Amino acid sequence: METRPRRYMGLGYRLAHMPWWAYVLVIIGVYLLGWLMRLTGIIPGH
Structure with missing residues (x-):
């Protein structure tokens, strides 16, 4: 459980x-x- 927040902090940094x-x-x-x-054609455009 401790590794996940640290990974997100590293990504943010x-x-x-x-x-x-x-x-x-x-x-x-x-x-x-x-x-x-x-x-x-995934997004409908003109």
Whole structure:
């Protein structure tokens, strides 16, 4: 039971101390994922 909160704290620490390019990659990845999902018809788009 002690390992789970520590793991989440480590993840939060890692997220808080990411370099700027890591945030850019995450944003691009999310954008591309949404575009692909719209293209394949998972998300109804125009």
